[in-house]
Amino acid sequence: MSEVEETIKRIQSHKGVLGIIVVNSEGIPILTSLDNSTTVQYAGLIHQLTMKARSTVRDIDPQNDLTFLRLRSKKHEIMVAPDKEYLLIVIQNPSE
């Protein structure tokens, strides 16, 4: 448990990281560092997007799978690492 905490803290300590969310396979957030409404919003939307991205990759090549998703916008960058059961979302404000 402490290792998990430590890892999460490590990610959070990077420069510009705004928040970190862990979502389970159903799209329900398990662990978050942001407030509730933002978390719920991010969880629902990013979960759908990740599912879509994963199905896209697998449609093209069934042997392939999605490993990492980076969504860059004007203000932030959203990074998603999917897994069989969980989804880790990190929001970062890049250096500029």
Add this chain to the structure above:
Amino acid sequence: MADDPPRTPTPSGSRKGSGKKAAPAPNKLAPPAAAAQKKSKESVTKSKSQHDAQPPQGIVPLFMATKSQEIYECICDEHVTEDNPYKLIKKADIIQDMKMRAAISDFHPVKQLVLDYPGEELLIAYDPDFKFGQNFFLCATEEAKMEHLHPGGAGAEGEEGVEAAGEEGAEEEDNAVYVYKPPEAKEWVTQGSQVEVEDEIVVDTRDKIRFRASRVRKEFGAAITFEDRDADTSAAEQGLAASCLACPSYADTNFTIKKAELDNAVQAVPEMTDGSSQTDWKHPVTASVQYEPRVISVEEAKVAQQSEEFKQFVQASLPRFELALQQNTIMDVFFDDWAVLGEEDTNFGSKSDSHLKEYQSFTDLQYSKDKTVTCVDWHPQIKGVMAVACCERLTFDERIDNANKLLMSPSLILIWSFADPIHPQLLLEGPDDICCFKFCPTNPNIVAGGCINGQLVLWDITEYSEKLSSNRGNNSKASQKKAAMFGEEMQPETPTIRYCAVSAIENSHRNIISSVDWLPDHYELNRFGIPVENRLSECCQIMTCGTDGHVMVWDIRAPKAPANTKDQQAEKSAPPRPFGVSQVFKHLDLSWKPLLKLSMAKTDSSGDYSPLKFSLTEKQGVRDHVPQPAGGKPETTGMSKVPSAKNQRPLECIATNYFLGSEDGEVIYASFKLEKDNETGKSNVPKPTWSVAPHDGPVNTLQRNPFFSDILLSVGGWTFAIWKEGVTSGAILQSACAPKLYTAGHWSTTRPAVFFLGTKDGNVEVWDLLDRTHEPLLVQNVTAAQVTQIVPWVVSKKQHLVAVSDNVGTLHILEIPWNLRHPASGEKQAVEGFFDREIQRIEYFDKKAVARANERSKEMDKKKAQQAKADEVSDDALMEEYKVEYDSYKQLEKKLLQQLGLIEEEKPEI
């Protein structure tokens, strides 16, 4: 009867079965037998042609080929002709022929008939007309033969007669029964048809008249001309009148019926009809959906977090994230180098492009020659108009000496326009030399100025504002016209406006007013220095500071009338107003008192600061942090009365601190909010919180950076310094001493890192903090005398000008080149970074200094401790040492005295 149209047989033929008619024909004609036969035959032929289908009894049509005709000698037109068509043929011949030729014999079809024929000879008749269907016919019976050969019976009866006639020839030999008798001619008895006939006959009733008309040959084929002629009954044409009788039309009353009633039908049709349709609604559609996100409880979350998969997942994702996060911090992948590349290379200009170009210079020989320009201000709204205040260049003593002369010469503010560099547009006259002035930002028709005697003056130029704004080169023409009129060089009269309000002398500053400024329009101050909301959104308060150590706040609105009677008396006894002076500020004139009077007492020592310049935190136009004034604007706009304190809402967000620059080179940080003294209950002016004396001479510029409101530039003596509000340890940047005195300074309005400095020998220095901070970027000599004011201004997007005024009364307008007015990309951030680094440096040095001080003190303590110890230990030893020394000294003393002969040598004791 020769004209009788011959009757065609057709009518007779057409009358079928009316053989009676046919009958007379043969009777009439009485032709020879052949002709009769012919005729009858013809008629018979015709009638027979109708009976073709049924040949009479005993007649059998028979076709005889040429061969047969030769055999029987009945070749057509040779042996048998039309006139003699009959031929008798022996029966035996026929039978023989039949035997010989068998089937091809022509008599084959009638073989049986022939065999049965009783007689010896058969009659063959030529039938050229094919009345029976073939070219010959055979009489099958004796009777028929006889009939034909001997056509018997007079043709009284039509049919029989006809038949009889037809059969006549064939039966002539056989039958002697019928004897042909030609019809006897009888008298025609009319049966009544004669009438009709005679009716039809056209008979001449008279002789035919012969008439012969002739015409001249040349008129044949001539053109025909017709002309009209009225049928009028004039006497001249009586002869002709008879030929034409006019029948004019007239209204016959018989035929005019006046319609008294008219039936008209109207049908009312509705303009609108109601229609309806019924739709059946099959599918219910969701109108709105309310949903809420699924959440799991905290325990479940904890359970999930502690699961093994979770741990593994997090550990596995970590490297990916680290990579991504670090990438972002290292470099921005999406940075568009191409777009940014162009910006830096846009200024290719040569050396000449990078210095201030002389645009225009203004000086007036009459009013500003040999005077010093104390203040320059651009008109906030009208482009190309600026005002200059001129002052005599005399010291205090000289002023006293020349007081009489000075009284006569007016103290003026000249308003210049680019259109006319020789003649000022407007002159504002003040009571005494004006040291500083400012246009009101919200109402540029009001100018507030501070005089050398400490009075605050107001001008109102509303009447001439239109002339100023529309004055584009018109003045020169007008001046030329005037000169022409009078035939001599006459200067056009520059209108002079006298001041319309001046403050009360007792309540004004006791020394010169060194700086004047309008308070921003989003707040105003009340009597306690607390900023309250300004409902009018117009500048109505002025802050001044003077060298007598006071900072005053003035309100240009009429004060609440404390005693009406006093005002009325004052009005009555007021001297009549001079013509042409605006009456707007009449309420203030000569009785104007400041709203607030703050004295700047020195923090550490006694006495007051003598502020030369001040700088407020709030900027005119920057009102994001101020809430909208509640309740909207009051009904009365313009110069209304000072609102009562109850109605005003205090604003918490306005900063009440401000900076002052003094005559002694100090920079002071103070607040104008009066503090309430708890003990006495009075409101006291708070003492300045902080002051420092960085400059060696009077501070002539104290200005905030237009881009960063907490960065100030202070220029004084031989140095300038940059300050940040809140950093009290020292200036962020302090320059080295320059070779010449700095006399003026101003930030650039467009580039956050650039500012201008003016020196005593007429140079303008342009400093760029991002370029280098130890020397100016550009030094340019503008004038020979001392630079007194530098004020840059953005006239248009392409034209940025800076006004430089000097000590001899000239105002120079210079154009700022592209590289000095166009900010580089990211300049604001760079400057911000620069200031931040400088602040960090200061902090670092402070820390270091503190640390070092600590260290030093520690060392000192250590040393002292050591020494103290050392002292204690060797105390006794020291005493012995001292003793030894004392002894030796004593000996020495003895010796010396002996040598001097003062002490006799001691005789050794016996």
